[in-house]
Amino acid sequence: MKKSAMALTLALAVACTGVGCGKRQQRQLEQLGVISAISYDKGDQENILGSVVIPNFTETGQEKIDVLTGRGATSKELRFNLSRMSERKLVSGQIRVVLYGEKLAKSGIMPYSDTLFRDVEIGSQIDLAVTDGRAMDFFTKRYPDKPSVDIYLYRMLRKExxxxxxxxxxxxxxxxxxxxxGRDPVLPYLRLGKEDVIVDGVAVFRDDVMVGRLDPEETRMLSYLQGGAALGEVDFKLEEKNQTGEQVHAVIMYMDFKRKVDISEKQGHPIFNLKFAIQGAISEYSGDADLEQEPNLRKLETALKSKLERSMSGVLRKLQQEYRSDPLGLMELYRSKGFVTDEEEPKRLSELYSKAELQVKVEVTVLQTGMIH
Structure with a gap:
């Protein structure tokens, strides 16, 4: 009987200890300000302007977000100043998204990106993006019927x-x-809509400095050029009109996509021949031609081929001649083929890239016409 009483007393003591530990852990969590998103903008003089999003659960279990904004000469000083504004200890282990204002991106974002990477609490898979206007405005805007801004931005970027x-x-x-x-980066470019955020192409970088932007259609072409086939259906505007005078559209769904890059040299100048083989199905076509007829189908394939070659070549020219940016890593491929030595300075490679001959050849094969409307 005494043994049973002692066992019961011990069990109650252990249970009470567990509850106590749970309460202590809850209190510890409540004392932390877990940063889920951060923004950087160019401030006055040499300062940067930064904002952090901190989820805050109310007593009813509902989540709201706190947004803190401060200034600092460096990201470390900014973090220190933001910490002084909160009653909780700020921790960065749950950061999902980092936004850079365009003005800051055009002056270089490496000091802030590298600092994030060196923070042992932060994972390397967090999403980065450049914003049209101030990045902090994306945190303070209200988004009706959307989750908290950190989750909203994270899901959107991952989906794209x-x-x-x-x-x-x-x-x-x-x-x-x-x-x-060997390759210049690109980052998603965001702008504010009326009640939402719009992914409006990509910001193009040379090293860590933003030098331009590609619109959404050009960004899709960049994805093709890099060898990544888009999923789903893509709408093409063709250079013809139907009987009602409307421009003809063809929607193609890709089934297979292959890329090959042939590299050669002529008089010391690189030559890149990018070849693409695309197989797909036409799921919608607004023209008057009967695509069940072989000649009409071949004509449509030729039109799609010409459209893609012009669009992809146009993006390549813009990257090479206007932005002098190499997000395809072509010069790294050139160097890997032994045309230049590993000791070649990046400046020399940049000069070679600006004089390189870039060619695009596309072959389109329509395997089926699907449901034509």
Missing amino acids: TEQHTLPKTNLYHFLHDVYDH
Whole structure:
């Protein structure tokens, strides 16, 4: 009987201890300000302006977010100043998204990206993006019927990457491209809509400095050029009109996509021949031609081929001649073929890239016409 009483007393003591531990852990969590998103903007003089999003659960279990904004000469000083504004200890282990204002991106974002990478609490898979206007405004705007801004931005960027409408980008890829000197990075470019955020193409970088932007259609072409086929259906405007005078559209769903890059040299100048073989199905066509007829189908394939070659070549020219940016890593491929030595300076490679001959050849094969409307 005494043994049973002692066992019961011990069990109650252990249970009470467990409850106490649970309460202590809860109190410890409540004392932490877990940063889930951060933004950087160019401030006055040499300062940067930064904001952090901190989820805050109310007593009713509902989640709201706190946004803290401060200034600092460095990201470390900014973090210190933000910490002084909160009653909780700020921790960065749950950061999902980092936004850079365009003005800051055009002056270089490496000091802030590298600091994030060196923070042992932060994973290298967090998503980065450049914003049209101030990045902090994306945190303070209200988004009706949307989850908290950190989750909203994170899900949006991941969805666009998974559907290959954006090249794969995160902190790891950005730093790898900058340090590797063989490829220039790109980051998603965001702008504010009336009640939402719009992914409006990509920001193009030379090293860590933003030098331009590609619109959404150009970004899709960049994804093709990099060898990533877009999932789902893509709408093409063709250079013909139907009987009602409307421009003809063809929607193609890709089934197979292959890329090959042939590299050669002429009089010391690189030559890149990018070849693409695309197989797909036409799921919608607004023209008057009967696509069940072989000649009409071949004509449509030729039109799609010409459209893609012009669009992809146009993006390549813009990257090479206007931005002098190499997000395809063509010069790294050139060097890997032994045309230049590993000791060649990045400046020399940049000069070679600006004089390179870039060619695009596309072959389109329509395997089926699907449901034509």
